[in-house]
Amino acid sequence: MGSQYDITCPECGYRQRLHLGVGMAYTSIEAVIDLVPHALREPVLQAIQQNPAGVGDFRHALYCCSDCQRRAGRFYFQVTDAGGRVIEPEYHCSRCRCTLTREAEADAPDLDDAPQDWPCPECGHQGLHSALTVLWD
Numbered sequence: 142m143g144s145q146y147d148i149t150c151p152e153c154g155y156r157q158r159l160h161l162g163v164g165m166a167y168t169s170i171e172a173v174i175d176l177v178p179h180a181l182r183e184p185v186l187q188a189i190q191q192n193p194a195g196v197g198d199f200r201h202a203l204y205c206c207s208d209c210q211r212r213a214g215r216f217y218f219q220v221t222d223a224g225g226r227v228i229e230p231e232y233h234c235s236r237c238r239c240t241l242t243r244e245a246e247a248d249a250p251d252l253d254d255a256p257q258d259w260p261c262p263e264c265g266h267q268g269l270h271s272a273l274t275v276l277w278d
């Protein structure tokens with residue numbers, strides 16, 4: 142079961158929606174291969190075929206732009222191929238194009254109904270509010 146969070150800024154009205162976690166259909170990476178960035182699909186499928194034990198974690202994870210502090214929920218996965226090379230996606234901020242860093246926490250790092258300690262990407266106000274709005278499958 143995945144979670145949808147709505148992040149809002151009480152100062153400027155900034156809103157953002159985050160989808161995190163996994164849905165019911167996420168039984169394997171192959172089942173949700175459409176979520177893997179296009180250029181990585183072939184290498185990922187090949188790696189899984191050659192090294193089934195190399196499939197690691199996969200879920201919509203929380204990413205953060207170190208530049209503008211914008212958060213995003215993106216599909217994270219980790220697959221190790223037969224030669225030991227680790228394949229992971231790399232995402233960029235939709236606003237400033239910087240590389241997004243994955244937050245170390247698990248799927249839902251205390252996002253429910255709590256003021257967050259990161260600044261609003263629009264106005265810089267500290268204390269964005271986040272609320273769990275929907276459980277999606």
Ligand SMILES: [Zn+2]
Binds near residue numbers: 208
């Ligand atoms: Zn950014």
Ligand SMILES: [Zn+2]
Binds near residue numbers: 154263
């Ligand atoms: Zn704001």
